[in-house]
Amino acid sequence: MELQHIHPEPTSFLRKHLFSTDHKVIAKQFLWAGLLFLAFGGGLAMLIRWQWAFPGEPVPVVGSMLFQQSGGAITPAHYNTIFTMHGLIMIFFAITPIMIGAFGNFCIPLMIGARDMAFPLLNMLSFWTFLVSQGLIIASFFVQLGSAAAGWTTYAPLSTNVGTPGAGQTLVVAAVFVTGVATIMGGINYVTTVVRLRAPGMTYMRMPATVWGLWLTAILNVLFVPVLGSAALLLLLDRSFGTQFYIAGSSAVRGGGDPILFQHLFWIFGHPEVYILILPPWGFVTDLVSFFARKPAYWYKGSVMAMTGVTVLSAVVYGHHMFVTGMNPLLGQSFMTLTLIISVPAELLFLNWLHTIWKGSIRLTAPMLFALGTVFVFGLGGLTGLFLGTISTDLYLHDTMFVVGHFHLTMAAAAFLASFAAIYFWFPKMFGRNMNQTLAKWHFWFSVIFITLVFCGQLVAGYGGHQRRLYDPYQYTFLQHMQPLNRWTSYFGFILAASQVTFVVNWFQSIFAGSKAEQNPWEIGTLEWTVPSPPVHHNFDVIPTVHRGPHEYANPEVKKALGRDWIGQSEELPKSGKAPAEPAAAAS
Amino acid sequence: MDSTARLIKQVTALLAAALAMTASGIAGAVPKPESGMGLPRDVSEHGHHIDWLIEVTMVFVVILFVIMVIWMVWACFAHDEKHAAEYDHGDSKHSVKTALALSAVIFFVVDGNLFYNSTTDTFRLFWNHDALETDAKAVRIEVNAHQWAWDARYAGPDGKFNTKDDVITLNDIRVPVGAPVLLQLVSPDVIHSFYLPNLRVKQDAMPGMTNRLWFQAKETGDFDIGCAQHCGVHHYKMKGMLTVLPPDEFKNWLNEQSAIATRGYDPKDTEAHWGWEWRARN
Numbered sequence: 001m002e003l004q005h006i007h008p009e010p011t012s013f014l015r016k017h018l019f020s021t022d023h024k025v026i027a028k029q030f031l032w033a034g035l036l037f038l039a040f041g042g043g044l045a046m047l048i049r050w051q052w053a054f055p056g057e058p059v060p061v062v063g064s065m066l067f068q069q070s071g072g073a074i075t076p077a078h079y080n081t082i083f084t085m086h087g088l089i090m091i092f093f094a095i096t097p098i099m100i101g102a103f104g105n106f107c108i109p110l111m112i113g114a115r116d117m118a119f120p121l122l123n124m125l126s127f128w129t130f131l132v133s134q135g136l137i138i139a140s141f142f143v144q145l146g147s148a149a150a151g152w153t154t155y156a157p158l159s160t161n162v163g164t165p166g167a168g169q170t171l172v173v174a175a176v177f178v179t180g181v182a183t184i185m186g187g188i189n190y191v192t193t194v195v196r197l198r199a200p201g202m203t204y205m206r207m208p209a210t211v212w213g214l215w216l217t218a219i220l221n222v223l224f225v226p227v228l229g230s231a232a233l234l235l236l237l238d239r240s241f242g243t244q245f246y247i248a249g250s251s252a253v254r255g256g257g258d259p260i261l262f263q264h265l266f267w268i269f270g271h272p273e274v275y276i277l278i279l280p281p282w283g284f285v286t287d288l289v290s291f292f293a294r295k296p297a298y299w300y301k302g303s304v305m306a307m308t309g310v311t312v313l314s315a316v317v318y319g320h321h322m323f324v325t326g327m328n329p330l331l332g333q334s335f336m337t338l339t340l341i342i343s344v345p346a347e348l349l350f351l352n353w354l355h356t357i358w359k360g361s362i363r364l365t366a367p368m369l370f371a372l373g374t375v376f377v378f379g380l381g382g383l384t385g386l387f388l389g390t391i392s393t394d395l396y397l398h399d400t401m402f403v404v405g406h407f408h409l410t411m412a413a414a415a416f417l418a419s420f421a422a423i424y425f426w427f428p429k430m431f432g433r434n435m436n437q438t439l440a441k442w443h444f445w446f447s448v449i450f451i452t453l454v455f456c457g458q459l460v461a462g463y464g465g466h467q468r469r470l471y472d473p474y475q476y477t478f479l480q481h482m483q484p485l486n487r488w489t490s491y492f493g494f495i496l497a498a499s500q501v502t503f504v505v506n507w508f509q510s511i512f513a514g515s516k517a518e519q520n521p522w523e524i525g526t527l528e529w530t531v532p533s534p535p536v537h538h539n540f541d542v543i544p545t546v547h548r549g550p551h552e553y554a555n556p557e558v559k560k561a562l563g564r565d566w567i568g569q570s571e572e573l574p575k576s577g578k579a580p581a582e583p584a585a586a587a588s
Numbered sequence: 589m590d591s592t593a594r595l596i597k598q599v600t601a602l603l604a605a606a607l608a609m610t611a612s613g614i615a616g617a618v619p620k621p622e623s624g625m626g627l628p629r630d631v632s633e634h635g636h637h638i639d640w641l642i643e644v645t646m647v648f649v650v651i652l653f654v655i656m657v658i659w660m661v662w663a664c665f666a667h668d669e670k671h672a673a674e675y676d677h678g679d680s681k682h683s684v685k686t687a688l689a690l691s692a693v694i695f696f697v698v699d700g701n702l703f704y705n706s707t708t709d710t711f712r713l714f715w716n717h718d719a720l721e722t723d724a725k726a727v728r729i730e731v732n733a734h735q736w737a738w739d740a741r742y743a744g745p746d747g748k749f750n751t752k753d754d755v756i757t758l759n760d761i762r763v764p765v766g767a768p769v770l771l772q773l774v775s776p777d778v779i780h781s782f783y784l785p786n787l788r789v790k791q792d793a794m795p796g797m798t799n800r801l802w803f804q805a806k807e808t809g810d811f812d813i814g815c816a817q818h819c820g821v822h823h824y825k826m827k828g829m830l831t832v833l834p835p836d837e838f839k840n841w842l843n844e845q846s847a848i849a850t851r852g853y854d855p856k857d858t859e860a861h862w863g864w865e866w867r868a869r870n
Binding site for chain 2: 076077080149150151155157158162163164247248249250251252256258259260293294295296297298299300301302324325326329332333336337340341343344347348350351352354355356357358359360361362363364372375376379380383384386387389390391392393395396397398399400460463464465467468469470471472473475476477478479480481485551553554555556565
């Protein structure tokens with residue numbers, strides 16, 4: 001296509017590795033940044049778990065360093081900062097960069113047969129803007145009064161100076177605004193790339209489900225992150241310039257504003273955000289279960305329609321986060337109805353995944369295990385959502401640990417496992433080296449078992465009425481019997497964290513000393529496997545022409561003609577007597 | 589085991605109730621601890637609607653989840669790489685119909701049940717505050733939630749709020765058993781959430797708004813009042829006590845307290861006049 005020229009690869013170190021406009025390099029940058037913050041956010045989670053298991057007792061090893069003035073123990077003020085920053089870091093600075101920044105960047109151009117993103121310079125700026133926001137987050141820990149402490153939801157007026165004075169909260173709100181800018185830049189790029197740069201023959205219904213997931217996510221980002229940006233901007237004005245958009249009650253002068261406004265703005269973004277984080281995993285899973293069951297994705301079109309349906313509905317269900325705010329009952333009723341309807345496309349997706357693996361020829365590779373693990377934890381998370389989308393049951397369960405368990409299973413556990421499915425699957429293509437499959441499988445079993453136990457422990461606590469965000473839950477008589485449960489949940493959490501060593505070791509070993517990866521180690525038909533591992537700077541010497549969908553496995557005709565159970569999307573099925581054409585052969 | 593557990597629960601509840609009757613008014617009374625992994629003890633007239641819906645849905649959810657897990661495990665063993673995969677895109681009319689029919693069945697049974705019961709329960713009971721406004725039996729309390737305590741105000745014998753016979757308490761809300769209690773909730777600072785785990789109700793106290801919540805206790809005793817919304821450093825300590833008293837005991841307490849309040853009334857103490865004329869909304 002004349003749209004895409006081949007640009008020479010930059011030669012200077014700076015332009016090649018640091019200020020690169022190559023989507024593959026930017027993907028790696030996002031991956032590193034995201035993984036580092038994943039470890040950071042995970043560390044904060046361990047502090048929270050320590051506090052719930054042993055409230056007020058000195059934290060072993062790191063306590064004396066982090067909490068000097070309290071003799072190594074977490075204070076209530078520290079605790080608020082820790083759970084606030086755990087949430088914000090995981091959502092905006094760990095999962096988002098890994099899932100969308102890294103795999104969005106890496107997969108979209110390669111899987112649709114493009115030489116790069118539509119706007120490579122914007123892509124680079126997106127990463128560096130994101131890095132600025134991560135810098136603001138780190139800086140916020142070093143100012144007086146510490147970092148943000150109003151909860152990841154940053155509800156006003158607690159998040160205004162009325163509840164949380166200090167530069168830390170301001171820096172964090174600014175960081176959210178800046179990372180929003182980075183996300184919008186990326187989103188515009190992804191949307192445009194998919195619309196404009198698909199290879200000839202790559203119709204929408206031939207795109208891998210991964211690209212569908214990432215594309216729908218990008219659309220949601222472009223539509224709804226600006227709402228988050230406006231919420232953050234108004235909050236910054238309230239904090240630093242004396243406006244009162246969100247302040248009411250006795251702290252307000254001259255009438256004041258409305259705290260509910262913040263919640264509306266936040267959840268108009270916040271509920272799509274849940275799907276922003278889960279649509280890419282749904283895409284990965286839809287592809288991976290087909291790839292490794294060696295069987296076409298069951299009713300692929302149905303899965304695509306279901307994902308699109310969820311994307312549309314995600315915009316109109318947010319009110320279920322606000323059932324106990326004093327919402328008009330009719331409005332609440334509408335949000336409940338829409339929320340329950342969203343379970344239909346989700347059920348369809350599950351049925352399609354289950355049908356895909358049924359009568360397959362399942363290869364339990366590390367990526368496949370992680371994909372099945374994602375289905376498992378998302379099943380639990382999705383089903384527990386039923387109790388929270390319904391008004392009367394939510395009146396009891398709202399703001400309890402049940403909510404925490406639910407959204408961790410959907411957003412955290414599913415996104416976590418799906419991220420590693422993606423890492424283990426595309427690592428050979430990304431870095432040109434293989435990862436250790438045995439270590440990867442150990443990583444899987446430890447992760448899936450203990451992540452499930454941790455979040456089910458939270459579900460059980462919430463079922464008993466345990467509120468979230470309590471520094472010392474045992475102040476309440478009705479929660480005193482939950483200390484053993486919380487302690488066990490913490491032990492599971494510690495094992496989960498410790499077991500991530502299996503990944504860290506594998507990661508560094510594979511990057512520096514892994515065996516060289518073949519071009520197509522998994523025998524997969526999508527376009528990224530038709531180029532060398534790692535791909536050349538411009539991805540495709542010749543832009544491929546696509547002939548079929550991404551899930552052509554176990555096709556008897558292909559078996560007869562080529563003697564294998566898969567065929568590439570751009571591969572021509574040889575007519576009788578003609579040798580198979582390899583359009584991608586030139587790339588080797 | 590279930591029946592003995594229930595018996596023990598009932599007996600201890602009775603004991604606790606008896607204890608509460610004799611000990612009510614004595615400072616330092618504490619709620620009875622909960623035990624086990626289930627829902628906390630329900631002492632409300634209407635909480636069983638919520639419990640039933642939670643429990644029934646839990647059964648559905650567990651069934652669906654178990655089917656899913658068995659299916660996945662079975663597939664991994666029965667259709668491993670030694671078996672040839674079936675070539676099926678799953679887009680035949682029959683496949684599509686099956687998938688849609690299955691989703692529809694799950695939706696109409698599980699979600700339908702939730703929808704129907706939640707709708708009737710919220711409109712008839714939990715959010716039907718208007719019916720309470722005209723109920724002469726209803727006990728009215730104004731609650732001022734602030735960092736980090738619950739102030740409560742009873743109108744006193746004159747039936748009017750913010751007058752000198754008002755009874756004002758701190759983290760101590762007393763109500764009669766068997767009568768509906770209607771609360772108006774406000775907050776002067778940040779958002780709090782009034783939460784009675786044993787009565788299955790929760791409502792945010794929102795700066796700039798007056799929110800309502802009602803409940804009716806069916807057992808006497810002491811119960812935790814919790815804050816469910818993160819409200820700052822001492823959020824975890826923002827707890828109060830709900831004491832459910834026999835009706836005449838409640839009346840005596842209220843009259844006694846009102847007399848004391850009237851004697852100690854200081855018109856210049858504006859801090860204490862945070863109450864408002866009862867706001868009948870809608």
